[in-house]
Amino acid sequence: MLRLLLMTLLCGGFSAASHSLRYFYTAVSPVPDVPEFVTVGYVDEEPIDYYDSETRRTVPRQQWMEKSQGPDYWEGETQNLRGDEQVFKANIQILEERTNQTGGVHTYQVMYGCELRDDGSISGFCQFGWDGDDLISFDKDQEVWVTPVTWGQLTKYKWDRDTAMIQDWKIYLEQTCITWLKKYVQAGQAQHKPGVSPEVSFTSSADGRQLACKATGFYPQAIDVTLLQDDRVLGETRSHGILPNHDGTYQLTRRVEVDPSDPAQFSCRIEHRGLDEPLLLFLDRKAGPPVLIIVVVVVLLILVAITVIGGFIWWKKKAGSNGYNPTKTSEKGESSSNSSATA
Incomplete structure (x- = not known):
């Protein structure tokens, strides 16, 4: 609590x-x-x-x-x-x-x-x-x-x-x-460099319904993160506020719900003392298909590997039934202050 x-x-x-x-x-x-x-x-x-x-x-x-x-x-x-x-x-x-x-x-x-x-x-x-x-x-x-x-x-x-x-x-x-x-x-x-600039990422969820702009590693904490739709400021955004990192810097993530079929251009603008000028980051909607292709290729490679390994195991069993016995290995594996007043 x-x-x-x-x-x-x-x-x-x-x-x-x-x-x-x-x-x-x-x-x-x-x-x-x-x-x-x-x-x-x-x-x-x-x-x-x-x-x-x-x-x-x-x-x-x-x-x-x-x-x-x-x-x-x-x-x-x-x-x-x-x-x-x-x-x-x-x-x-x-x-x-x-x-x-x-x-x-x-x-x-x-x-x-x-x-x-x-x-x-x-x-x-x-x-x-x-x-x-x-x-x-x-x-x-x-x-x-x-x-x-x-x-x-x-x-x-x-x-x-x-x-x-x-x-x-x-x-x-x-x-x-x-x-x-x-x-x-x-x-x-005195412990920090004056004006440490933020690292910024602007991403979309898998279904395209949520956008998230994250700024991290900045100091001091004063920062302005704004989400825009065709240069228009989006007002209905959500954030957990500015949070501390373990190294004394800060982070802030701002999110917004959008219609994935909306053809508008979404962007994230960051203003901070560590930046010489405001940073404007655009959402790359074309980043989706290549990721999908990579996932499909990886899945196909896994299926091929499973097929090859399965065939190899079947071949060894077949060879064993014909009088061939592979060398046995060991079964033992290895693992590498002003508040005091009575009410």
């Missing part, structure tokens, strides 16, 4: 041309073999650190993150999250009683972070959830907490009166978070 939530959040909500720093905390009522408290931090689409109640240590998830922060940083984060762990576990019990749900498995979560856009504007958010539904969120402009559920009013009343907590969140989301985001982005970019 946690992975599904994270993927949903990662695939939307932020512009590909911006930078974001986000944290996800999840507390779960006791379940065998499942950590009761887990946190993950992200810069853009890359996980940068991780903590859980089993290891009770904050650890880096990127080499550049480990190199850019010293031992004092990781020790400080560990101590902060150990404190948050206790608060989150206590809130699980408080909310179970408040919602009359003392049995079963329940989750208490917080998502918070900030975004720095290309135009220089910023945004920040902080949202708490209970069992996958909204519990309470922070309106930093109005400096109040907002809840959509009646049983969240007690928490709202308590947190609205805590003016120090409100100011801490406002300063963090508007200043501290942005400062750290800039530091992390700078540290991450």
Whole structure:
């Protein structure tokens, strides 16, 4: 459930041309073999650190993150999250009683972070959830907490009166978070070449009903992949969003359903900092028949091979019945951080 939530959040909500720093905390009522408290931090689409109640240590998830922060940083984060762990576990019990749900498995979560856009504007958010539904969120402009559920009013009343907590969140989301985001982005970019261009492929499914344009191996993550039909932008496309590769680069695949009998010219346009100019790739509809011919030839060769081998085996059996015994071989084969507040 946690992975599904994270993927949903990662695939939307932020512009590909911006930078974001986000944290996800999840507390779960006791379940065998499942950590009761887990946190993950992200810069853009890359996980940068991780903590859980089993290891009770904050650890880096990127080499550049480990190199850019010293031992004092990781020790400080560990101590902060150990404190948050206790608060989150206590809130699980408080909310179970408040919602009359003392049995079963329940989750208490917080998502918070900030975004720095290309135009220089910023945004920040902080949202708490209970069992996958909204519990309470922070309106930093109005400096109040907002809840959509009646049983969240007690928490709202308590947190609205805590003016120090409100100011801490406002300063963090508007200043501290942005400062750290800039530091992390700078540290991450130092590891990569500026503007690594994408490798692009534009393919069609076997029945011709689905087109897919994939760009991979690019850095930074900001990219624009557009599918066109006779120079007209196709709006009904699907994508899982920008995803990280193992080497620190990114990938993006955009798909669209089409009529295979449509004679239009389909193309894929890619714009990225690593490209001197936008790349335009056209779909080659003539690539289908040669592939079919190759498949047919391969099948024929296999049939011929089967026929030859079968004939050879039959000949050996025939020879054996006439007094010829081939030499026997051996039968033995060989194989070669700001989220701790009680509800």
